[in-house]
Each structure stands twice: as structure tokens, then as C-alpha cells.
Amino acid sequence: MHDFGMEKQKEMEHSSDKKQKVRIKRELSRINLLGMYLLGTVFVAFMVALILVQANVRYTVRPEVLELLPKVNLVDMKNTEEPSEGSSEKNNYGETLIENKSYKTLLITEEGDPQSIKSKELWDPILSQMKISSDECDVSDFKCSMLKDYDKIIMAVTKYQKLSEEIVGIKSWVKKGGNLMVAFPPETSGSYKSLFEILGVSDSGEAVVVEGLHFEKDFLIGGSAHDFGIIDAYESSLAYALYDDCEVYVKSTDEYPVPVIWKRKVGKGTVVMDNFGIMDKAYRGIHCAAYSLLGEFCVYPVINGAAFYIDDFPSPVPEGDSTYVSRDYNMSVADFYSQVWWNDIYELGRRYGIHYTGLVIEDYSNQVEGEFPRNQEITRFRYFGNMLLDAGGEIGIHGYNHMPLVLENFDYKDQYDAYIQWPSIQDMRNSLLEVFGFSDELFPDEEFKVYVPPSNVLSEEGRKLLNDTTIRSIAAVYLPTDMAYEQEFEVSSDGIINTPRITSGCVIDEYMELAALSELNFHLVNTHFHHPDDVLDEDRGAALGWKKLYENLRNYMQWLYMSFPNIRNMTGSELAAAVQNYDLLKVERRINDREITLNFGDFNKEAWMLLRVSDGQKIDYVTGGSYISMTDDLYLLQCDTDKVVVRLKQETE
Numbered sequence: 286m287h288d289f290g291m292e293k294q295k296e297m298e299h300s301s302d303k304k305q306k307v308r309i310k311r312e313l314s315r316i317n318l319l320g321m322y323l324l325g326t327v328f329v330a331f332m333v334a335l336i337l338v339q340a341n342v343r344y345t346v347r348p349e350v351l352e353l354l355p356k357v358n359l360v361d362m363k364n365t366e367e368p369s370e371g372s373s374e375k376n377n378y379g380e381t382l383i384e385n386k387s388y389k390t391l392l393i394t395e396e397g398d399p400q401s402i403k404s405k406e407l408w409d410p411i412l413s414q415m416k417i418s419s420d421e422c423d424v425s426d427f428k429c430s431m432l433k434d435y436d437k438i439i440m441a442v443t444k445y446q447k448l449s450e451e452i453v454g455i456k457s458w459v460k461k462g463g464n465l466m467v468a469f470p471p472e473t474s475g476s477y478k479s480l481f482e483i484l485g486v487s488d489s490g491e492a493v494v495v496e497g498l499h500f501e502k503d504f505l506i507g508g509s510a511h512d513f514g515i516i517d518a519y520e521s522s523l524a525y526a527l528y529d530d531c532e533v534y535v536k537s538t539d540e541y542p543v544p545v546i547w548k549r550k551v552g553k554g555t556v557v558m559d560n561f562g563i564m565d566k567a568y569r570g571i572h573c574a575a576y577s578l579l580g581e582f583c584v585y586p587v588i589n590g591a592a593f594y595i596d597d598f599p600s601p602v603p604e605g606d607s608t609y610v611s612r613d614y615n616m617s618v619a620d621f622y623s624q625v626w627w628n629d630i631y632e633l634g635r636r637y638g639i640h641y642t643g644l645v646i647e648d649y650s651n652q653v654e655g656e657f658p659r660n661q662e663i664t665r666f667r668y669f670g671n672m673l674l675d676a677g678g679e680i681g682i683h684g685y686n687h688m689p690l691v692l693e694n695f696d697y698k699d700q701y702d703a704y705i706q707w708p709s710i711q712d713m714r715n716s717l718l719e720v721f722g723f724s725d726e727l728f729p730d731e732e733f734k735v736y737v738p739p740s741n742v743l744s745e746e747g748r749k750l751l752n753d754t755t756i757r758s759i760a761a762v763y764l765p766t767d768m769a770y771e772q773e774f775e776v777s778s779d780g781i782i783n784t785p786r787i788t789s790g791c792v793i794d795e796y797m798e799l800a801a802l803s804e805l806n807f808h809l810v811n812t813h814f815h816h817p818d819d820v821l822d823e824d825r826g827a828a829l830g831w832k833k834l835y836e837n838l839r840n841y842m843q844w845l846y847m848s849f850p851n852i853r854n855m856t857g858s859e860l861a862a863a864v865q866n867y868d869l870l871k872v873e874r875r876i877n878d879r880e881i882t883l884n885f886g887d888f889n890k891e892a893w894m895l896l897r898v899s900d901g902q903k904i905d906y907v908t909g910g911s912y913i914s915m916t917d918d919l920y921l922l923q924c925d926t927d928k929v930v931v932r933l934k935q936e937t938e
């Protein structure tokens with residue numbers, strides 16, 4: 286740079302006369318030129334950067350982290366009945382073999398009882414997703430003679446008097462090494478009270494409202510960070526006084542705390558009381574964790590992934606109420622997004638290594654038929670889209686416009702007056718063809734694999750259309766709401782991978798906090814949906830101002846990455862691959878002395894397992910993989926082969 290300046294000076298020298306008095310002037314102009322040159326360099330660099338961004342040149346190509354199997358394979362694997370015919374070897378996937386005898390979990394339910402029905406709806410997916418084989422039996426059919434095939438019982442029963450004579454047998458089964466969980470606080474009857482001896486209850490009282498959860502021990506990943514409030518709490522728990530030898534893991538945050546989850550050793554067995562009583566999907570991880578306290582150990586597969594989606598991004602400048610943007614920033618909405626919002630979001634992503642997945646909307650039009658015109662205003666799309674991709678992100682599809690892919694047969698129940706249904710499948714197809722074509726033109730190196738349904742509404746007809754495109758994953762919602770397209774983390778039988786979003790927005794309320802905690806412990810997953818237009822919508826916190834909304838988001842991420850700094854940051858399609866590996870995996874557990882052997886079926890390069898151990902046991906070593914400590918008694922196993930052996934030792938050994 287300096288040399289170049291000198292050259293310039295020399296040229297000038299050549300063209301100027303050599304009079305003494307001009308020298309000073311020349312010196313001054315040299316300095317000026319250098320300054321101009323510096324400015325010029327910065328300007329040119331800026332222009333080049335802008336041109337590169339505009340011209341769609343990318344600096345880095347993100348290496349594929351995980352592999353999506355071909356869709357046809359996924360369809361085959363999901364639709365093939367097991368075990369394979371002609372195979373002489375018995376398939377023990379889902380079962381636990383202790384000294385070569387195979388055990389399952391027994392879920393005892395009570396027909397017609399509303400609490401029991403809710404509990405069954407909770408436990409069926411929990412057990413199947415933990416890959417634990419279970420049988421169900423109605424309380425009236427239960428006989429203690431059945432217990433020889435089970436190592437764990439989940440008692441989802443309200444009226445223990447229906448168990449009558451069997452209670453004595455259950456107690457003796459526990460003392461001999463059985464493991465019993467009371468799934469929710471039942472009706473206090475004489476029969477139930479006769480279990481107090483093993484539950485460690487000295488006295489029981491009235492039903493109580495648990496306003497919040499306090500984690501007494503380092504028990505859940507992220508649980509010790511702070512107490513967790515419960516929205517819409519009701520009298521779901523019972524007041525209990527306990528023996529001193531009960532290990533209380535969770536208490537209520539009330540002035541007179543109620544024990545919410547405790548464990549007690551009884552002879553060679555264990556009992557766990559799950560006194561939480563609220564059995565919503567958002568709290569599965571709390572109940573799963575209670576179950577994991579039963580017995581010597583509990584090991585179950587998890588996803589290990591975090592994905593952050595950005596709604597309507599890139600898209601045309603969103604419409605909405607700009608009151609608060611004007612109030613706080615005195616700039617246009619378009620400028621706010623490029624100068625404030627995106628800087629903040631980008632910086633947050635950089636800080637935590639997040640690879641955002643943005644979902645394209647081509648046009649905010651109401652058009653649902655005819656020819657869909659291409660949006661020619663592409664500067665914004667390219668600018669944001671290329672920056673997102675360059676930071677290791679991914680672009681997915683949201684829609685040509687924001688009209689959910691539903692036909693006129695779909696009932697909006699008067700909730701979305703502004704939404705227009707599509708007159709035909711062909712019209713929906715045409716709109717998809719247009720948005721895919723548009724996105725291809727803008728980002729020719731990208732394959733669009735992730736779809737997020739606008740307003741979380743999607744029809745089966747729409748899903749079928751998406752399955753004819755490059756879409757591999759649909760990310761709708763995990764938690765149930767009105768007509769939202771609710772999903773599980775799974776490979777669907779049509780070969781599409783469901784990767785639902787759990788939390789959203791910048792107003793992270795107590796429900797969302799607890800749901801995030803729950804899923805971090807149940808699936809070791811975090812999926813968040815960020816709406817850029819929160820600042821334009823009073824219902825989503827606009828009046829708080831972006832500064833406050835951003836602070837909320839930062840606090841949430843801080844909690845997540847402090848709770849589990851090693852969580853794998855993934856784009857939407859990478860998360861889909863992780864869900865694929867998790868969902869297809871089959872697990873057989875064998876325990877001999879202090880050695881746990883995990884044999885995996887349909888193992889695809891990786892498996893992640895959470896292992897909870899009891900009584901101060903620690904991992905001595907792992908073969909076929911590695912491990913990290915998550916909480917006092919919880920480990921994460923990274924399994925690199927389809928057979929992993931975990932050797933445990935006592936802490937004192």
C-alpha cells in the first residue's frame with residue numbers, strides 16, 4: 286500500500302515542476318492520497334463483498350455433518366415388519382437382559398379412569414421412544430404371577446382398591462429386586478396406604494397446587510440453573526411427609542414444599558413416586574427422568590441436536606405494526622431488519638456456533654390460483670440468504686406465500702379469517718413449483734430439504750405434494766395447539782422426517798422454559814423458531830421493544846449452552862439426519878454384574894445414549910464409544926459402533 290502510494294507520488298513528481306516550494310504541497314498531497322487510497326481500498330473491498338454477496342458467490346461450503354439415507358430406504362425400513370422371517374435368533378431389541386433373562390416394563394392401567402387414560406397417553410410414547418419394550422395390563426386383570434417377566438412396573442392407576450390382594454405380592458416382588466413407579470398421585474384408599482411402607486410415606490394430606498419445580502439434586506440437564514414455574518398449575522399433587530431414607534429429587538417451590546419426585550431403596554428393589562400429576566406432552570422429560578431412577582441403571586437413545594429456525598426468512602419486508610420500531614429506532618422497518626435485527630441475530634449465532642435455517646417466503650400475496658408471478662425484488666433475498674448460508678446456515682421452504690397448503694375441505698374453525706384455501710391440488714403444486722424455481726435461481730448450489738408449514742397448518746394433500754420435491758424434513762410443532770400440525774421426532778412411513786419445533790419467539794414463558802428443559806432431558810434436543818416480525822406484533826411482545834426481546838432470546842440461549850455446551854448445533858436437514866439415526870435405531874441392553882452391553886440394530890454410524898446410574902456408581906470405561914458426564918448420575922454415551930460396553934464401578938472402588 287505504501288509502495289503504491291510512493292509510485293503515485295513519483296508519477297506526480299514527474300508531471301510537476303521541481304521547484305522547492307512545491308515540495309511541501311506535494312508532501313501534503315501524498316498524505317491526502319494515502320488517506321484517499323485507504324478510503325478507496327475500504328470502499329472497493331466493501332463493493333467487492335457486496336458484489337460477491339449479490340452474485341451469489343460463497344466463501345465456504347459447509348461439509349455434510351450427517352448423512353440422510355435415501356428416502357426409499359427410509360420408507361422400506363419404516364414399513365418392514367420385524368423380525369425378519371427365517372431368522373432363528375430371537376430379537377431382544379427393546380428388552381433388558383439381566384444375566385441372560387429378558388425383562389420388559391409393565392404398564393398397569395385402569396380402564397375408564399381419566400387420569401389413567403392420560404397417563405397411558407403419556408407413557409406409550411415415552412417408553413417406545415426410549416426404546417423400552419413394555420406390555421400393558423388392566424388393573425382388574427393383573428396377577429402377581431405375571432411379574433416374573435418384568436423388571437419395572439409403572440402403576441397408572443387411580444383406585445388401588447382394585448388391586449386388592451395383589452398389593453402384598455407387589456411389595457414382596459419389590460423387596461426381591463423389582464422396581465415400582467407410581468405414575469401419578471392416586472385416590473388415597475386403604476389399599477394405596479398399604480403401599481406407604483415401601484413408598485416411604487409417613488403421612489399424606491390434601492391435594493396441592495405445585496406452583497413451580499425446584500431441583501433438589503443435580504438431576505436434570507439444565508435443571509439446577511433456576512427454579513421452573515408451572516403455568517396453569519392446579520391441584521395435581523398430594524402433600525406427603527416422607528421417611529428420612531427417601532431421596533427427594535424434585536420439590537415444589539412453595540412456602541411449604543411438597544416432594545414431587547422421590548426414590549427409595551426397598552430391599553433389593555426400588556420405588557419411585559412421581560407426584561407431579563400434570564401429564565402434558567410438554568413435561569414428558571420430567572416423567573421420563575423419574576422413570577430413569579428405577580433400578581440399577583437406565584439407558585435410552587437421544588438425538589443430541591439443537592436447531593434454530595428463522596420464520597419467513599428471507600422474505601419481502603414483513604408487514605405489521607411498525608409503532609415500536611419507530612419508537613425505539615426511528616428508522617424504517619426495512620432498515621431496522623438489515624441494520625439492527627440481523628446484526629443481533631447474526632452475532633448471537635456466531636457466539637454460540639448456531640447454523641440457522643431460514644424459511645423462504647417469495648411473496649406476501651393472497652394469490653391461490655392462476656400463474657404465480659416471480660418476485661423480481663431479489664436484493665433483500667440475496668443479501669440475507671447468502672449471509673445466512675455463508676455462516677453455515679441452510680435455506681428451507683415456507684411457501685410461495687403464507688397461505689397454508691390446505692384445500693377447501695379444510696376447516697379453519699373461523700380462526701384464520703385472512704387465510705384463503707387453495708382451490709385445487711394443481712394450484713398448490715404450481716405455487717410450490719414457483720417458490721422452488723425462485724429459490725433455485727437465487728441459491729443455485731442449495732438443495733431445499735426443509736419445509737416449515739405456514740402458520741403450522743398442513744394437509745395430507747399438501748404433504749404428498751411436498752414429498753414429490755427435494756423436501757426431506759417437515760418441521761411443524763411438537764406441542765399440541767388447536768389445529769397445528771403436531772409431530773413427534775421420527776421418520777414417517779412416507780419417508781419424510783418429522784423434526785418439530787418445541788419453543789418459539791422471544792417471550793420465553795414458564796411453559797416454554799419447562800418444555801425446553803423437558804425435551805433437553807427426554808430427547809436431548811432443542812428446536813426453536815424465531816419470528817423476525819415479533820417486533821411488529823404486539824401479541825408477540827412488540828411493545829417490549831427489540832432490545833428486551835433480544836435479551837430474552839440471549840438469556841434462553843445462555844441457559845441452553847450452559848446446560849449442555851456440547852449440544853450439536855445443526856441446520857434443519859442435519860437435525861433430520863440425527864432424528865433419522867435416532868428413530869431407526871434398535872437397542873438391546875444386556876447387564877452382567879457391572880457391565881452393560883448395548884447391541885444396536887439399524888445402526889447408522891452413530892448413536893447417542895443417556896445413561897443414568899444409581900447409588901453413586903460411576904463409569905469405569907466404555908468400549909466402542911466414549912462418554913461425558915452430564916449431571917451427578919447422568920452420562921451421555923457417544924456410540925461409534927453397533928456394540929458398546931459400559932463398565933461401571935462404585936465411587937469408592
Ligand SMILES: [Zn+2]
Nearest residue numbers: 596597739740
Ligand atoms: Zn411464517
